[in-house]
Amino acid sequence: MERHFHEQLRHLRHRLIVMGAAVENAIADSVKALSTPDDLIAGEVIGREDGINRMEMEIDDLCLMLLALHQPMAVDLRFITSAMKINNDLERMADHSVNIAQASLKISGSRFAGPLGMISEMAEIAQGMVRDSLQSFIDEDAEQAREVCSRDDRVDRLDDEVFKQMVTWINGDSNLMPAAMAAVLISKNLERIADLSTNIAEEVIFIVQARNIKHHQEDGEIVDMRSK
Amino acid sequence: MERHFHEQLRHLRHRLIVMGAAVENAIADSVKALSTPDDLIAGEVIGREDGINRMEMEIDDLCLMLLALHQPMAVDLRFITSAMKINNDLERMADHSVNIAQASLKISGSRFAGPLGMISEMAEIAQGMVRDSLQSFIDEDAEQAREVCSRDDRVDRLDDEVFKQMVTWINGDSNLMPAAMAAVLISKNLERIADLSTNIAEEVIFIVQARNIKHHQEDGEIVDMRSK
Numbered sequence: 001m002e003r004h005f006h007e008q009l010r011h012l013r014h015r016l017i018v019m020g021a022a023v024e025n026a027i028a029d030s031v032k033a034l035s036t037p038d039d040l041i042a043g044e045v046i047g048r049e050d051g052i053n054r055m056e057m058e059i060d061d062l063c064l065m066l067l068a069l070h071q072p073m074a075v076d077l078r079f080i081t082s083a084m085k086i087n088n089d090l091e092r093m094a095d096h097s098v099n100i101a102q103a104s105l106k107i108s109g110s111r112f113a114g115p116l117g118m119i120s121e122m123a124e125i126a127q128g129m130v131r132d133s134l135q136s137f138i139d140e141d142a143e144q145a146r147e148v149c150s151r152d153d154r155v156d157r158l159d160d161e162v163f164k165q166m167v168t169w170i171n172g173d174s175n176l177m178p179a180a181m182a183a184v185l186i187s188k189n190l191e192r193i194a195d196l197s198t199n200i201a202e203e204v205i206f207i208v209q210a211r212n213i214k215h216h217q218e219d220g221e222i223v224d225m226r227s228k
Numbered sequence: 229m230e231r232h233f234h235e236q237l238r239h240l241r242h243r244l245i246v247m248g249a250a251v252e253n254a255i256a257d258s259v260k261a262l263s264t265p266d267d268l269i270a271g272e273v274i275g276r277e278d279g280i281n282r283m284e285m286e287i288d289d290l291c292l293m294l295l296a297l298h299q300p301m302a303v304d305l306r307f308i309t310s311a312m313k314i315n316n317d318l319e320r321m322a323d324h325s326v327n328i329a330q331a332s333l334k335i336s337g338s339r340f341a342g343p344l345g346m347i348s349e350m351a352e353i354a355q356g357m358v359r360d361s362l363q364s365f366i367d368e369d370a371e372q373a374r375e376v377c378s379r380d381d382r383v384d385r386l387d388d389e390v391f392k393q394m395v396t397w398i399n400g401d402s403n404l405m406p407a408a409m410a411a412v413l414i415s416k417n418l419e420r421i422a423d424l425s426t427n428i429a430e431e432v433i434f435i436v437q438a439r440n441i442k443h444h445q446e447d448g449e450i451v452d453m454r455s456k
Contacts, residue, residue, distance in 0.1 A: 064305055064309065067309070068300075068302070071296075071299040074296070081292065081295070081312055084309055084312070084313070085316060163409060167395075167408070167409070170395060170399070171398070171399065181391060181395070184391075188416065
């Protein structure tokens with residue numbers, strides 16, 4: 001039973017990594033769609049949403065099953081409930097990628113006139129944050145998690161910069177408004193993805209603190225596992 | 229033990245309602261701060277954030293304790309894990325209220341020049357969505373939950389409208405940019421609060437479906453509780 005439990009925990013970690021990779025691809029492709037003339041890539045991102053939703057449900061059911069059948073205590077319990085929250089966050093990131101892909105379809109035919117350099121930089125940082133926050137969860141590495149949180153500021157600054165630049169850009173020519181609006185919305189979606197990665201990293205810091213508290217305790221009783 | 233468990237579940241429901249009321253007040257006050265000349269109300273919203281964060285931790289610990297000590301099955305298990313997700317969503321709504329209060333401090337001294345009518349309508353709808361989504365969770369009322377989801381469209385439309393109006397407004401006078409930016413950011417925060425309430429309502433629909441499935445089953449074994 002105990003061995004079986006640890007195999008299933010390994011399976012859970014593996015499924016989260018697969019889910020995270022799918023989300024990373026969705027982010028990358030949704031932004032790639034902005035600079036491609038046809039709707040192929042945007043359509044693909046939207047088409048893959050169902051699969052990601054199914055992954056979320058599967059991971060959620062796996063967590064419920066682990067909770068119901070194995071009645072884990074303390075840190076294992078926290079690990080599984082955190083996995084449920086992280087799973088939820090990953091699915092929301094996929095939603096934001098779909099929003100970006102839909103914005104890309106709206107401007108389809110005409111070249112994206114927004115600040116593609118800044119948008120691409122935001123997307124790259126966000127992808128790295130998704131990957132590394134998830135890896136910090138798997139490795140229970142609080143130091144890596146803190147480093148992920150620190151990258152959020154750059155994304156926030158870029159998001160502000162996109163907004164300011166677009167407002168200046170449309171000044172005097174309201175025909176540019178739809179393109180500017182698309183850029184601002186895309187930027188906001190990337191900013192939300194970075195925020196959700198920060199949530200994951202913060203969750204990791206909790207778990208590691210809990211493990212440390214447990215480590216210094218004589219017995220295995222439930223303790224207040226949060227010292228935020 | 230069984231009776232104790234149901235008392236603790238009642239306590240959990242009560243704590244969520246108290247948390248929801250605190251979040252509702254934070255939303256109302258953050259928007260009220262926009263039309264008051266001093267910084268008192270905005271400061272209060274920001275000052276109450278710590279208390280809401282503590283409530284979140286307390287509810288989270290209560291859920292973990294219920295999971296660890298009572299090993300609930302099927303629908304009770306789903307109820308508690310859903311409570312953890314909803315708790316998380318409520319805390320994020322409080323964060324959005326703090327963002328609004330901070331935006332209000334930035335424009336402090338000068339009257340808020342944004343479309344206060346639309347912003348106030350968004351805030352009112354969002355507050356109602358928070359209250360009713362939480363109530364639908366307590367009552368396990370899928371019909372009410374569906375009705376809450378349907379209100380999200382109006383908030384999305386108002387958010388678009390604020391954006392368009394602000395872009396038109398600043399056209400030709402870039403001095404208006406900071407005020408327009410504040411209005412757009414406040415609107416986006418309210419839109420996110422409505423979105424998070426929709427998440428809660430969707431979670432309720434899951435739970436009620438699960439209870440119906442259980443109701444039609446001969447035994448109490450774990451079933452796939454999602455049919456989204």
